[in-house]
Amino acid sequence: MNVDEKDGSGVYQRVVLKNSSPYHYLKVCLVLEDELTRLSAVELKHFIITGLKNLYGEVGAALSFDLLKYDEDTLTALLRVYSRGLVKLWSSLTLLGSYQNQACAFRVLQVSPFLLALTGNSRELHLD
Amino acid sequence: MSVFMDLNLTFTEDKSVLQRMIETAAQLGFSTVAINYMFEPKAKKKPQIPAPTPITELMDQLPVVQGRSRPIRVLNRLTLVMSDSFHFRSTAPEYRCFDLLAVQPTTEKLFHAACMVYDIDIICVSVTERLPFFFKRAPVNGAIDRGVVFEVSYSAAIRDSTMRRYTIANAISLIECCKGKSVMVSSAAEKALELRGPYDVTNLSLLFGLSDKDCKEAVSSTCRSVLLHGETRKTASGIIYTVKSCSEASDQQEAPPQSETCEAPPSKKQKSSVTE
Numbered sequence: 419m420n421v422d423e424k425d426g427s428g429v430y431q432r433v434v435l436k437n438s439s440p441y442h443y444l445k446v447c448l449v450l451e452d453e454l455t456r457l458s459a460v461e462l463k464h465f466i467i468t469g470l471k472n473l474y475g476e477v478g479a480a481l482s483f484d485l486l487k488y489d490e491d492t493l494t495a496l497l498r499v500y501s502r503g504l505v506k507l508w509s510s511l512t513l514l515g516s517y518q519n520q521a522c523a524f525r526v527l528q529v530s531p532f533l534l535a536l537t538g539n540s541r542e543l544h545l546d
Numbered sequence: 547m548s549v550f551m552d553l554n555l556t557f558t559e560d561k562s563v564l565q566r567m568i569e570t571a572a573q574l575g576f577s578t579v580a581i582n583y584m585f586e587p588k589a590k591k592k593p594q595i596p597a598p599t600p601i602t603e604l605m606d607q608l609p610v611v612q613g614r615s616r617p618i619r620v621l622n623r624l625t626l627v628m629s630d631s632f633h634f635r636s637t638a639p640e641y642r643c644f645d646l647l648a649v650q651p652t653t654e655k656l657f658h659a660a661c662m663v664y665d666i667d668i669i670c671v672s673v674t675e676r677l678p679f680f681f682k683r684a685p686v687n688g689a690i691d692r693g694v695v696f697e698v699s700y701s702a703a704i705r706d707s708t709m710r711r712y713t714i715a716n717a718i719s720l721i722e723c724c725k726g727k728s729v730m731v732s733s734a735a736e737k738a739l740e741l742r743g744p745y746d747v748t749n750l751s752l753l754f755g756l757s758d759k760d761c762k763e764a765v766s767s768t769c770r771s772v773l774l775h776g777e778t779r780k781t782a783s784g785i786i787y788t789v790k791s792c793s794e795a796s797d798q799q800e801a802p803p804q805s806e807t808c809e810a811p812p813s814k815k816q817k818s819s820v821t822e
Contacts, residue, residue, distance in 0.1 A: 473710075508749045513710065515704035526746055
């Protein structure tokens with residue numbers, strides 16, 4: 419990591435990442451068939467770990483990831499995972515298809531090596 | 547880079563389910579989808595190929611693709627599940643109603659014929675059972691040279707863990723054989739919740755042993771080349787194209803009416819007479 423700051427303007431800060439970043443951040447949204455079902459953060463994390471275990475076994479379930487933020491009303495979560503575990507976590511989210519015998523789908527909204535990038539979504543802009 | 551496509555949404559009689567699927571696909575960022583009509587000829591009676599429902603009948607207003615401010619394009623596709631060689635009739639007029647033509651061969655002989663001879667666009671790889679045969683280099687390379695594309699669908703892998711094993715195993719053995727070229731990954735979804743976003747599919751394709759580049763091509767440029775191949779099927783080697791002038795030009799490709807005499811495009815069989 420190399421942070422270089424211009425003297426006159428302390429407002430702007432340029433961050434250059436020389437090596438590939440250690441973490442990746444995912445913003446995911448769980449879509450359930452029955453829209454009234456609510457999950458707590460613990461249940462959601464357990465559900466994701468079950469998905470990892472189904473696809474990759476015990477070794478996959480040992481992959482460490484964090485649930486940084488979770489909004490129960492919209493079922494939207496922010497996950498942090500080591501970059502080398504990104505493909506595993508993402509593919510297990512993709513293949514999760516049912517939660518307690520009801521169909522579900524994880525919509526991966528954004529993936530970025532920078533947490534700051536998840537503050538806005540360029541795909542929600544309206545192009546004319 | 548070419549746009550994302552999902553050339554396999556399973557047709558259901560229920561219109562609202564189909565509409566939900568198309569809406570979800572547009573929301574996820576797919577610019578083109580194809581509605582797939584599965585057809586399995588029976589040995590006894592003369593097979594009746596289903597006629598596609600026109601897109602305009604299906605939906606009045608096509609949803610706008612996310613981030614592109616353009617309506618989604620919907621095509622029709624026919625998949626023949628073949629267990630005998632007479633199931634495929636190369637000159638059948640019913641095939642012309644569809645934009646894309648796919649076969650799912652169940653024996654090695656048919657697989658060979660599909661790769662080398664049949665005038666088709668897509669060869670489906672079975673994902674719900676153990677492969678009934680091994681892929682051989684020669685026919686696979688022949689198919690790649692002819693522009694025929696192999697298709698792996700992932701929604702069976704979402705439904706069931708046994709199917710997931712077969713999907714991954716069959717996909718890996720295909721990709722080992724074709725080295726990642728001409729592979730297309732599509733959903734074969736039956737409902738909206740079985741659809742996944744294009745980047746999810748790209749990431750999922752990594753599990754099938756595709757390289758990063760091939761993964762992205764599997765949902766974008768390979769699909770585009772299939773569409774173009776499908777268009778050349780209706781023309782004389784892609785050189786001459788016949789358009790009916792009486793109907794107004796439409797952006798959506800609709801199914802042409804079945805019984806029409808002027809709607810006979812010069813097929814590849816007539817190539818020699820056309821070029822003379």
